[in-house]
Amino acid sequence: MSLISRGLESEGIPSVLVSVMPALSSPARPPRQLIRRLNMGATVGRPGDVEQQRETLRRMIALLEGADSAGAVDRDEVKKA
Amino acid sequence: MNQDEAALADWQPRFAEWVKEAGPFLAKGKAKEAFAIYPWFSGEGDPFMSLAKPASQTRFGLITTGGYSIEGEQEPFRAGPSFDDTAPEIRTIPLDVDRKKLRIDHMGYDHRFAKEDINCNLPLDRLKEMEEAGEIGSLAPETQVVMGLQPNVTPLIQHLIPELVSRFKSDSVEAALLVPS
DSSP: OHHHHHHHHHTTOOEEEEESOHHHHSTTOOSEEEEOOOOTTOSSOSTTOHHHHHHHHHHHHHHHHHOOSTTEEEEOOOOOO | OOTTGGGHHHHHHHHHHHHHHHHHHHHTTOHHHHHHTOOOOOOSSOOOOOOSSOGGGOEEEEEEOBOEEETTTSOOOOOSOOOSOOOOOOEEEETTOOGGGEEEOOOSSOOHHHHHOGGGTOOHHHHHHHHHTTSSSEEOSEEEEOBSOOOOHHHIIIIIHHHHHHHHHHTTOOEEEEEOO
16 A cells, blocks of 8 residues: 555655554555554444544545655554553 | 656565565465565655645545455455466445445455444545535545555556556546555
């Protein structure tokens, strides 16, 4: 997905991706990524959790609007045990 | 030319070597061991394009790697990861698709969340609501669906990405939302 993002960007289409596996999405250096602590198979939000799904999309759009250079990241905070 | 295409020549021999080394692991279902030695592709430079207008005036397109196809209307995706240079498949899903007809052909993730609520990783209803609320200008009528699990990036860069760019340009898409599964 990171390579698709780079390919779109180099053809003039701004893009943003959500990732729940930054170890897989980051090596290819996507232009903008939202890193969420969510499950594979539910990368936008939990089933039925409309607010969480909406939050993911709003944060992706905020990255599109706000980022001014490549490598922009918005990341869920990691809660310390 | 996509600037990542230039970096393919250096990467391809490393990938061919990996296919040889990882083959025995993959044959035994040991994907973790196989991908521990995978040569991650890293292109040249960092392409970046600013959003030209506020989101509320922008036309968005959605791409998912969830591997969906429409039961009874579309062929399922080829199963399993692809290692050769075959052009990766794309399906298009209209916004008003009957959600019950969506089949998931991707073996790499748990389908139970999407079966319960497709918006978990194909957020068509959420984006439609955001369009109606004026948060986004509009959403392209066709979602582009591709398959994850594509370790060979050569056909991805040479065929899949130009095709996605071309479809988005015909749909007048001005910004892309990318949702893996």
